[in-house]
Amino acid sequence: MSASAAARPPAPESTAGRDTSRPVPFPRAARAVFDLALEGMVWSRRSLLMAILLGLPIAFGLLFRGVIVSRLPPRMTAFDLYGFVIAIYYIRNALPLAALFYATALIADEVDGRTITYLLTRPVRRGAILFGKFAAYLVTTACLTLPAVVITFFLLTTTRGWTGVGARVPDLFRDLGVVVLTLLAYGAFFTLMGVLLRRPVIPGLLFLFVWELVANLPGYMPRLTITAYLRSLIRHRPPDEGLAEIFGQVLPTALCLEALGAMIVVFLAAALWIFAAREYVLEQ
Amino acid sequence: MTRSRTVVLGSAMIVGAGALVALGAIYLDPARAAVGPLPPQALSLPAGTRFVMGLDVKRFVASPFYARYSGAAGASARPQAFAELEEKTGLNPERDIDQVYVAGGQVPSGPRADGLVVVTGRFDRYKVARAIETEHKGVTSKTVQGITVYLFNEDRSGRGTGAAAFLDDSTIVLGAQSAVEQTVAARARGDVPLRNNTALLSLIESVKPGSTFWMVGDQTLLANMPKSLPAPGGPGSSQSLELPALKSLVVTGDLDPQVSLDLTGETGDEVAAKNLADVVRGFVALASLQANQKPELKQLASAVSVSTEATRVHVAARFPYELLDSIQPRRAPASASQPSSTP
Amino acid sequence: MTAALEYVRASRWYGQVIALNDVTTTVGPGVTGLLGPNGAGKSTFLKLAAGQLAPSQGEVRVLGKPAWGSPELFHRVGTCPEPDAFWENLTGQQFLMALLRLTGFEEAECVRRAQAALEQVALTEARDRKIGGYSKGMRQRIKMAQALAHDPDVLLLDEPLSGMDPVNRRRTVDLVKRLGREGKTVLVSSHILHEVEAMTRRVLLIHNGRILAEGDVREIRDLMDEHPHTVALRARDPRRLAQAVVGAPHVISLSFGAEGEWVTVQTARPDEFYAALPEAAVGSGVTEMYSPDENLESVFRYLVAR
Numbered sequence: 001m002s003a004s005a006a007a008r009p010p011a012p013e014s015t016a017g018r019d020t021s022r023p024v025p026f027p028r029a030a031r032a033v034f035d036l037a038l039e040g041m042v043w044s045r046r047s048l049l050m051a052i053l054l055g056l057p058i059a060f061g062l063l064f065r066g067v068i069v070s071r072l073p074p075r076m077t078a079f080d081l082y083g084f085v086i087a088i089y090y091i092r093n094a095l096p097l098a099a100l101f102y103a104t105a106l107i108a109d110e111v112d113g114r115t116i117t118y119l120l121t122r123p124v125r126r127g128a129i130l131f132g133k134f135a136a137y138l139v140t141t142a143c144l145t146l147p148a149v150v151i152t153f154f155l156l157t158t159t160r161g162w163t164g165v166g167a168r169v170p171d172l173f174r175d176l177g178v179v180v181l182t183l184l185a186y187g188a189f190f191t192l193m194g195v196l197l198r199r200p201v202i203p204g205l206l207f208l209f210v211w212e213l214v215a216n217l218p219g220y221m222p223r224l225t226i227t228a229y230l231r232s233l234i235r236h237r238p239p240d241e242g243l244a245e246i247f248g249q250v251l252p253t254a255l256c257l258e259a260l261g262a263m264i265v266v267f268l269a270a271a272l273w274i275f276a277a278r279e280y281v282l283e284q
Numbered sequence: 285m286t287r288s289r290t291v292v293l294g295s296a297m298i299v300g301a302g303a304l305v306a307l308g309a310i311y312l313d314p315a316r317a318a319v320g321p322l323p324p325q326a327l328s329l330p331a332g333t334r335f336v337m338g339l340d341v342k343r344f345v346a347s348p349f350y351a352r353y354s355g356a357a358g359a360s361a362r363p364q365a366f367a368e369l370e371e372k373t374g375l376n377p378e379r380d381i382d383q384v385y386v387a388g389g390q391v392p393s394g395p396r397a398d399g400l401v402v403v404t405g406r407f408d409r410y411k412v413a414r415a416i417e418t419e420h421k422g423v424t425s426k427t428v429q430g431i432t433v434y435l436f437n438e439d440r441s442g443r444g445t446g447a448a449a450f451l452d453d454s455t456i457v458l459g460a461q462s463a464v465e466q467t468v469a470a471r472a473r474g475d476v477p478l479r480n481n482t483a484l485l486s487l488i489e490s491v492k493p494g495s496t497f498w499m500v501g502d503q504t505l506l507a508n509m510p511k512s513l514p515a516p517g518g519p520g521s522s523q524s525l526e527l528p529a530l531k532s533l534v535v536t537g538d539l540d541p542q543v544s545l546d547l548t549g550e551t552g553d554e555v556a557a558k559n560l561a562d563v564v565r566g567f568v569a570l571a572s573l574q575a576n577q578k579p580e581l582k583q584l585a586s587a588v589s590v591s592t593e594a595t596r597v598h599v600a601a602r603f604p605y606e607l608l609d610s611i612q613p614r615r616a617p618a619s620a621s622q623p624s625s626t627p
Numbered sequence: 628m629t630a631a632l633e634y635v636r637a638s639r640w641y642g643q644v645i646a647l648n649d650v651t652t653t654v655g656p657g658v659t660g661l662l663g664p665n666g667a668g669k670s671t672f673l674k675l676a677a678g679q680l681a682p683s684q685g686e687v688r689v690l691g692k693p694a695w696g697s698p699e700l701f702h703r704v705g706t707c708p709e710p711d712a713f714w715e716n717l718t719g720q721q722f723l724m725a726l727l728r729l730t731g732f733e734e735a736e737c738v739r740r741a742q743a744a745l746e747q748v749a750l751t752e753a754r755d756r757k758i759g760g761y762s763k764g765m766r767q768r769i770k771m772a773q774a775l776a777h778d779p780d781v782l783l784l785d786e787p788l789s790g791m792d793p794v795n796r797r798r799t800v801d802l803v804k805r806l807g808r809e810g811k812t813v814l815v816s817s818h819i820l821h822e823v824e825a826m827t828r829r830v831l832l833i834h835n836g837r838i839l840a841e842g843d844v845r846e847i848r849d850l851m852d853e854h855p856h857t858v859a860l861r862a863r864d865p866r867r868l869a870q871a872v873v874g875a876p877h878v879i880s881l882s883f884g885a886e887g888e889w890v891t892v893q894t895a896r897p898d899e900f901y902a903a904l905p906e907a908a909v910g911s912g913v914t915e916m917y918s919p920d921e922n923l924e925s926v927f928r929y930l931v932a933r
Contacts, residue, residue, distance in 0.1 A: 020702035024731035032728040039721075040714055042288035083493075114712030118773070121677055121708075122729040123701040143295035150302030166309040167324050173306070176299075218600065219591060235320070235493055250492050279680050281641075282710055 020123075026131075029124035033132025034139075041102070041140045050098050054144045057085045061155030079168055082156040083234075086175050090149070091182055091230050096212075098141050099186035100204040104194035106133040107275060116280050126276040134191055134268065141183050146176055171235055178233045185226050185260050188267035195275045222251075226263065229256040319479075320488040321498060322385065325455045326402050327476035328467045329387050333400075333484060335501035337386040341405075343496040345378045347539035348605055373415040374408035381405040389463075400459035400467060402451075409453055416448060428465050429472030435461060487532055492546065495536040503531050529556070543603040551595050561592045564599055583607050629691045630655045631781050631812035632676050636685035638836075639671050646671040648836040649685070654814055658807035660823035661816040663833035669816045670709065670785065672833060676814065677706045677783050689781060702730065705779035707770050709786045709816075715759035719750055719769050722758055723776050730777045744776035747802065749795070763790035771799065775806075782806060782813045788822050800825045855879050856897035856918065863912030865890045871907035875900070 023029065041047065064081065107130070110116040119129050153172045157165050189207075193200040214221050215228040222228035232251040285293070319327065321338050329336075344350055370376045381403060388399035413432070417423055422437040428449075436446040447464035451457055451471050457464055470477050479485065487500035531550045538544040551557045572585035588601045630653035639647040647668045663669045674680045675687045681695040689700050713722065723741035732740065745751045748768035753761065758769060767790045774782055787803070788796050803826050807813050817823050823830060824844070832839040862868045865883060869890050873881050877896040884891060894900040897918075904913075 018702070018731045021699060023698045024729070028731065029729065032725070035728070036714070036725045038292070039286060039288050040716060042291050043716070113714075114708075114710040115714055117679065117706070117708045117710070117712075118726060119729070120679060121701055121704070121706045122726065123698050123731060124729055125698055139292060143292050147295050147298035147302070150299055150306075154302065154305070162309060162312075165306075166312065169306040169310045173303075218589065220593075250490065252490070281674070281680065282708075 024122075024124050024128070026125060026128050029122075029128035030132040030135065033119070033124070033129050034135045037106075037133045037136035038139060041136050042143065046101065046105075047140060047144065050101070050141070051144050053094055054090075054098060054141075055148045056094075057089060057152040058148055058155065060085070061152045065155060065159055078156045078159045079171075082153055082168075085152055085156075086149070086178075087231065087234055090145070090179060091234065092227060095141070095145065095179065095182045096186045096208050096227075098144070099137075099183055099190050100201065100208065102137045102141060103134070103187040103190035104200040104204055106130070106137060106191055107195050108200070111280055111282070114282050117282065120280065127272045130191070130195075130268075130272050130275050134187065137187055137191075138180075138183055141187070142180060145179055145183070149176060149179055175234060178230060181233070181260055182230050184264050185230065188264045188271070189226065192267045192271040192274075195271045195278070223259070226260070229259050232256050319485050320491050321383075321493070321495065322478075322488050323383065323404055323455075324476075325404070325451050325471065326385055326387075327478045328451065328471040329400060329402070329478045330389070330463060330466050330470075331477040331480040332389045333387045333478060333481060334389050335387065335499065336484065336488060337497070337499040338491075338495075339384045339497045340495070341377070341381045341384055343494075344539065347496065348541070349539035349543060352605065352609075372411070372419060374411040375405075380407065398460045398463045400457060400463045403456045403458070404454055406454060407450075407456065409450055412456070413450075428468045431468045431472055433461075433465060433468055483532075487534055490534055490548075492536045496539050497535075497537045499533070499535040501533045530560075542605060543601075543608065545599075545601040545603075547597075547599040549597045549599075551597065554592075554595055557592045557595050557597050561590050561597045564590045564597070584611065629688075631690055632814065633688040634672075634675070634685070635688070637675060637682045637687050638684040639675060639680060640683050645836050647675070647682075650836075650838055651685075652831065652838055652841055654812060654831070656807075656810045656812050657829060658803055658813045658815060658827035660827050660830040661814055661833060662818070662820065662823055662830050664818055667818075667833045668836040669818070669833055671836075672831075673706075673783050673785050673814065673816050677704070701779075702777070703780040705774035705777065705782045707774040707782070707784045707787050709789070711763070711766055711770075711790070713758045713766065713769070716757060718755050718757055719745060719761070719765075719772075720754040722769060723773055726773050727776055732777070740776045740778075744772040747775060748772045749798065764792050764795050767791055768795060768799075771802075780811055782811060784813065784815045786817055787815060788817070788819070796822075855893040855895055856900070857891060857893050858897070858900065858916065858918050859884070859889055859891045860908075860913050861888050861915035862890065862908070863888070863914065864910070868908060868911035868913065871909075871911065872900075872903075875903060875907075 024032075064078070107116070110119060120126070150172070153168075153175075154165075157168050190200065190204055193204055193207075197203060212225050212227045215225040215231065216222070229251060233253060233256050321340075322336065326336075375381075382405045383403070385402040385404075386399060387402070413434075416434050417425075424435045424437075425432050426435065427433070431449055431451075433447050433449040436448070445461040446459065447461040448456060448458040449464055449468050451468065457467050466477075483502050484500065487502065491498045491500065529552060531552060533550075534548045536546045549560065551560055568585045568588050568590065572582050584603065584607065587603050587607065588599065591598045591600075632654035634650045634652050637647060637650045638645065650672070661669050661672060671680065675682055676689055676694055678689070678694040678697065678700060687694045689697075690703060692700055694700065714725075717725065720741055723744055724737045727737040727740055728734075742751070742754075745754050748771050750765060750768055750772065753765060758766065761769065767787070771784075771787060774784065784803070788799055791799060800822075803813055803815060807827065815823060815826055828843050828845070830844060831841045860868060865888055869881055869883070872878055872890075872892055875894075877894050877899050879893040879895055881893070882891045883889065892900070
């Protein structure tokens, strides 16, 4: 046993600089959780599927350049198609789904995998755990989405050369911002659902494909959805008939930013409050 | 470096490279950023502009509205006029014009109209210039900051000299000489004077993206609008309804799949908004009461909705083509080229 | 001096099921075995100390602070949970480093401590292999390593020897005993009696959510006055030995072993029996003696059956 005896952890003097009377400082703790969570999130089967889902527009862009462009109706431009990709594919469908499948599982995955115990028996506040995992979700989904948006933009808008692309660039930057906001807003909401419900996926799908349709109603009701604010922030709109009515109201930008910001804060705070008070009893 | 970090770094590099390329495109592309539906070149309009109207010709031509009612002008008249224009200028309005914008600082019918019309599309610049020079009598030209401005001595209505110029290969500006020259000079310098008109720009930004037609006007324009309307007692009534003053007006419309019109007016306060909304509802109700004589009016009235939101009044109207057909006098069947509406 | 673990009238229930019932006890420095059958309340007892559950009633304090809601305690508390669960994509080294970062150590310190912990559990050579490829015993050892890496004062070990081969079992038992000698408070939960016996003589016996007994195994046994004490003696002349002791008033029963050399005596007063034994054993040639009652199993079986 002499070898083991010699290999003891360093004496308590080496804890100098680490205040053991308080939890690990929030930023440091969140960063540690972020690093740990990112490792498992980015390189996973779920991310591979999401990469395909979120990267589909790139394939569409390549197909467009090769085949579809000659068949484009005269009143529809490639930029209109790009707007369709952003407004309908990403903002309305792909990103909320990505948020659903990642954010509802932030804590649930740890519970199902029984690794939650390791996190809860560290000297870190539970808020740091949740925050670190949420940040990892955001970085993961942003890494999968933002490059796809940029590549799709250039694939579609440069179909007939670079003339006029500069005029569209502010839309690209705006869209990137809206993409991040979408991930934040839906991520916060589904994080809350994930800590609140044992089986959050079905209610989440109902929310996305039933409740969010309220955004198409007139009056005040759309303000009770998330998508109404996000749609109002993007400047372009799909050109096809029929979809014209889906867009509904355009809310003021300042209102949208304030409402989304408030939603993100409220949802995350509620998730944190629930997570901090909940006991996680793993069946043995 | 872990695999995850590699992926994150790779993504960041792609986005960063894309951003750099995009910024480079802005720098190299003389076109400036658009504001709402207004293209970058229209930002050269004078800062004193008080109203702007826009028509998306492409959407208009492709709409069921155009297919149904363009034939009403006479099946032979339209093709001939367009054919002549195309022969002289190489321009087919249905094919080559994308957008038309009308802007001005006063009501267009005012004594000192300084309106401008900006047309974007694809032009054979040589042919158009040649047509201007040869087909119109009394046309002169001058150079403003290196750009040729054609002057028309059309003083019949006392409006002063008209002018036209190419802002670039895809944009023509027409209108009062002074306004055209101002616009051309700003464009040549790379200035965007309309950006200084933040009030108007904020109205333009609120236009629903992709609208077929739209109009925004600020307080200056609306100050010239009627302040009162005859009371519903009929023309013979001595009473009148006071209309609350509007601070701004935004109108947007679409023609596909139905005729849609949205008006948003901003009043001074919530009371004024409520009053205005009540006035509009009153007229809608009046129309509905006329239903005995014209039942289709009732449907028209029911297609209009009025709502208020703080100091704003929203009026939304949705008219299916079947309804419009029912209130039109009987006419010849639509042409075979009428497009079918797609979901 | 405040005990490391204190339970003051602590109860915990899940709906209608009482998992821990009005428990008052303390656990101090050294190794303490928490013993009980499955469903006795051992896990609940440990989880309350580990701050994973809040007591429904009463208090549970660790190092003087409430266990629930005091994350800073985990600077000085290490837990080895029972479930065999890991982030399988991490290597052993990465696993320890991640948890050490979560404990607030600087990067260089994390590396040092991770390496030291891996050496303690003899996993140095496997440190760069993914945990997903570890054997059951290796997985158990890496779990021990993460509990030890930050040099805690209190260790809560739930079935620490589960899945280990005899060599590593021995190694872990020695490690636990050493930690106890160093003054750390080590609470080891197990339902395997001889495992706990190998590590400590101090036990907490728990059954149906209640503490049946606590303290030294021998002391517990001695307190069981009503339960006859069994002594087995091996002698060259077992019959002579039997004759010498059978008449004593405190001897309840006497039997001979199957092999003929053993005599098993049941006595109500073991002290008197032991005092009289040397004289009674003269001429019998007693070569061996032991008391089956002084093992945990008999103590536990007796207590559970009451």
